[in-house]
Amino acid sequence: MKDTTVIITGASTGIGKAIAAYFINNGSNVVMNSSNEDNLKRAFEELGSPTNAIYFAGDISKQETGKTLVRLAKETFSSVDILINNAGVFAPKPFLDVAEEDLDFYWNINLKGTYFTSQAAIGEMLKQNKGSIINIGTVLVDHAIGGFPATAPITSKGAIHSLSRQLAAEFGKNNIKVNTIAPGIIRSPLQGKMGIEDADSLAGLHLLNRIGEANEIAEAAYYLASSDFITGETINVAGGHTVGHNL
Template sequence: MKTKTAIITGASTGIGKSITKLFLEKGYNVVINSANANNLKNAQKDLGHEEHLVPIAGDISDISVGQQLIGTAVKHFGSADVLINNAGVFEPKPFLEIDEKDLDRFLDINLKGTFFTSQAAIRQMLTQDGGAIINIGTVLVDHAIDGFPATAPISSKGGIHALTKQLAAEFGRNNIRINTIAPGIIRSPLQSKIGVADADNLAGLHLLNRIGETQDVAELALYLAESNFVTGETINLDGGHVAGHRIS
C-alpha cells in the first residue's frame, strides 16, 4: 500500500502538533503549517521523522498558503490524501465590544482559511481516488455558555460546521469524505492564551468531570482519516459536555 500524505494546519503546538506526531507514528508523510515560523521550526525539530515531514510557514487566511500546502504535498510525496484544518484563533470578547476588525480576523483565519485550503485540497483529491478532510469546530456552536462571551469566533466555527455538510454532499460521489471534530475543553496552549489559568477548573462542564487531552483529538482525527464510511458528521469530542449537565 502506498504511503498516504496528510496536510495539517496550525501544527506547531497543541492539538495540531499531537495530530502530527500520531500520523507520523502511523507512517504518514506530513506537511505541517503554522503562521509562527519559529514555533514551526521547533516543532519540526521535536517531531523528527525528517524524511516524512515538510514544514510550510504562513498565515492560512492567505489563499496562496493553502495552495502552497497542497502543492508541496504533491511535489514532495505525490499526493494529498488527508487535510486537517486545525489552524484557528479563539478569544472571548463581549458581543457589544466586537468591531469589524475583530470579526474579520475570526472569519478570515477560521472560516476563510478552512474554506480555501479545502478547495485546494479537493481539486487535488478529484485527480486521485478521493481523500478525507477533517475540520476542527467547537461544541460551543451547539452549546452556548453564559459567562463565556465568544460570539465572533463561534460564528466563524459555525460556518465550518455548515461547510462540512455541504462539502460532504457535493463530493461524496467522488469518495471525498468531510467531517468535523467539535472539541470540548482540551488541555492545550490555547487555554492560557484566552486567559484560563487552570483548565482543569472547567472539568465540571463535562459529564466525565475531566478535560480532554490533545491525544484524544489526534486519535479521533486518525480514525476519521482512515474510515471509509463516515462523512458529513460533526463529532463532539467533549466528555459529555453537550449530552448533559452535572448537578454538582
C-alpha cells in the same frame, strides 16, 4: 494509512502538533503548517525532524498558502490524501464590544483559512477520486455557555460546521469524505492565551469530570481519516459536554 499524505494546519502547538505526531508515528507522510515559522520549526525538531514530514510556514487566510501546501505535498509525497484544517483562533469578548476588525480576524483565519485550504486540496483529490477532509470546530456551536461570551469566534466555527456538511454533499460522489471534530475543553496553550490559568477548573463542563487531552483529538482525527463510510458528520470529542454538566 501508511504512506498516505496528510496536510495539517496549525501544527506547531497543542492539538495540531499532537495530530501531526500521531500521523507521523503511524507511518503517514505529513505536511505541517503554521503561521509562526519559529514555532513550526521547533515543533518539527521536537518531533525528531522525521523523514516522513516537511513543514511550511504561511498564513492560511491567504489563498496562496493552501495552494502551496498542496503543491509541496504533491512534489514531496506524490499525493494529497487527507487535509486536517486545525488552524484557528479563539477568545472571549462581550457581544456589544465586538468590532468589525474582530469579526474580520476570526472569519479570515477560521473560515477563510479552512475554505481556501479545502479548495486547494479538493482540486487535487478530485484527480485522485478520493480524499478525506477533517475540520476542527467546537462543541460551543451546539451547546453555548452564557458565562462565556464569544459570538465572534463561535459564529466563524459554526460556519465551518456548515461548510463540512455542504462539502460532504457536493463531493461525496467523488469519494471525498468531509467531517468535523468538535472538541470540548482540551489541554493546550489556547487556554493560557485566553487567560485561563487552571484549565482543569473547567472539568465540570464535561460529564467525565475532566478536560480532554490533545492526543484524544488526534485519535479521533486518525479514525475519521481512515474511515471509508463516514461523511458529513460532526463528532463531539468532549467528554459528554453536549449531553450535560456536573454541578
